[in-house]
Amino acid sequence: MFNVLDIVSAPQTEMMMLYIIAIIAVPFAVGVIFDKNVIRSGFLLIGVFGGISAIFLLLKAPFLALAQLMIYAVGITLVVVIALMLTSTQLNSEIASEEQDIENEPAIMQLMDKTKRAFPFLVAWLSFLTIYLSLRTEGWMPLNKAAEGVDNLETIGTALTTSYSLPFEFASVLLLAALIGAIMLAKAQTSVDLDPSEVQNQE
Amino acid sequence: MEHNSPAELEKETGTPPNMIMTYAYCGIVFLACCFIFGISTNAGGEKIIQDNNMDVIFFFILTILGITFRYMLNCSPSCCFAAGALGSFVVLTVGQDPIIKYLTLAALLFAIGMYGMVVSRNAVRVLMSIELMLNAVNINLITFSRFVDPADVKGQLFAIFILTVAAAEAAVGLAIVLSLYRNMSTVDMQRFNLLKW
Numbered sequence: 001m002f003n004v005l006d007i008v009s010a011p012q013t014e015m016m017m018l019y020i021i022a023i024i025a026v027p028f029a030v031g032v033i034f035d036k037n038v039i040r041s042g043f044l045l046i047g048v049f050g051g052i053s054a055i056f057l058l059l060k061a062p063f064l065a066l067a068q069l070m071i072y073a074v075g076i077t078l079v080v081v082i083a084l085m086l087t088s089t090q091l092n093s094e095i096a097s098e099e100q101d102i103e104n105e106p107a108i109m110q111l112m113d114k115t116k117r118a119f120p121f122l123v124a125w126l127s128f129l130t131i132y133l134s135l136r137t138e139g140w141m142p143l144n145k146a147a148e149g150v151d152n153l154e155t156i157g158t159a160l161t162t163s164y165s166l167p168f169e170f171a172s173v174l175l176l177a178a179l180i181g182a183i184m185l186a187k188a189q190t191s192v193d194l195d196p197s198e199v200q201n202q203e
Numbered sequence: 204m205e206h207n208s209p210a211e212l213e214k215e216t217g218t219p220p221n222m223i224m225t226y227a228y229c230g231i232v233f234l235a236c237c238f239i240f241g242i243s244t245n246a247g248g249e250k251i252i253q254d255n256n257m258d259v260i261f262f263f264i265l266t267i268l269g270i271t272f273r274y275m276l277n278c279s280p281s282c283c284f285a286a287g288a289l290g291s292f293v294v295l296t297v298g299q300d301p302i303i304k305y306l307t308l309a310a311l312l313f314a315i316g317m318y319g320m321v322v323s324r325n326a327v328r329v330l331m332s333i334e335l336m337l338n339a340v341n342i343n344l345i346t347f348s349r350f351v352d353p354a355d356v357k358g359q360l361f362a363i364f365i366l367t368v369a370a371a372e373a374a375v376g377l378a379i380v381l382s383l384y385r386n387m388s389t390v391d392m393q394r395f396n397l398l399k400w
Contacts, residue, residue, distance in 0.1 A: 026289045030285040030315060038327065048335065059346060059348075124317045135303050136299070156363070160360065171368075182375050
């Protein structure tokens with residue numbers, strides 16, 4: 001029987017697929033950070049989340065891959081793009097003016113400013129290197145290298161309704177609280193602050 | 204972003220990046236990947252790479268070359284960053300176990316998200332970077348659930364809860380950004396000094 005998941009998750013093709021996904025996802029993630037156009041970086045985020053959902057598919061978690069596509073690639077990205085459209089920004093000119101300020105400073109201050117700007121990169125680079133070195137020197141011997149494709153969905157459903165039912169309920173309460181809180185925060189506050197009698201007095 | 208005036212347009216295109224050197228850096232990264240892949244395809248090549256720490260040495264060389272090309276030769280920063288990140292991922296993971304490949308990819312995405320969270324000045328972009336970091340953590344959890352605990356997939360359960368919390372966090376964070384924008388009419392992170400001691 002022809003099954004895409006079986007072909008993709010064969011050991012020979014799996015690593016190739018991982019590299020293809022990385023070639024798509026990593027430059028998109030860099031584009032999310034560096035793109036001058038914020039709306040475009042919001043749309044690049046869809047590509048990153050789609051790549052990550054494909055990684056979940058490679059890792060034999062089809063339920064989470066679909067949940068990732070629905071929640072992140074459609075839901076959260078849509079909310080982000082709408083928020084970007086509501087808060088139209090003029091950050092480009094501000095950054096350019098800051099760069100001009102730096103150009104007018106003396107040379108040693110320029111060097112110090114550039115060093116200060118390079119510091120986040122240094123921290124991110126060092127953390128990546130540290131994680132990689134700790135991964136490489138770890139002995140991964142008792143690993144189940146070829147995990148057979150068990151039916152994940154049944155296991156997840158059983159666990160969510162039996163041993164993890166309490167956190168599941170808490171998650172639903174959290175979502176409700178976040179919904180109400182987001183509405184409260186984003187609502188226009190003019191009608192809340194003023195008492196009706198005060199409004200009449202002002203008039 | 205719309206350009207309001209021709210002066211702004213001029214300012215942006217004032218110093219165009221040196222595209223030839225950018226392509227040169229991409230070519231160098233590609234050659235390094237091909238070289239280390241060629242070594243790993245030989246018999247016992249993976250062991251040679253690991254014993255001589257060739258992956259880490261290549262990673263250092265790519266980083267130093269990237270910084271040189273970026274600052275000395277005025278290349279496009281985003282192209283240099285993307286090529287360097289992708290090249291270092293390939294160089295570091297060729298010939299390793301599958302679990303290390305997945306975890307390294309997650310660490311790379313996490314590092315990119317962390318850098319973006321600190322550097323970005325748009326508040327919405329900071330939220331995007333946080334989503335990127337949460338996704339990297341999800342990749343980690345699902346990798347462990349496949350390779351370490353394939354029978355009852357606990358990592359996937361944790362990933363489901365992270366997904367839930369991330370959705371709530373995105374909604375509340377964007378609502379906060381919206382109300383901040385309404386009060387201060389900017390989303391520049393460096394102008395939010397309301398809560399600064």
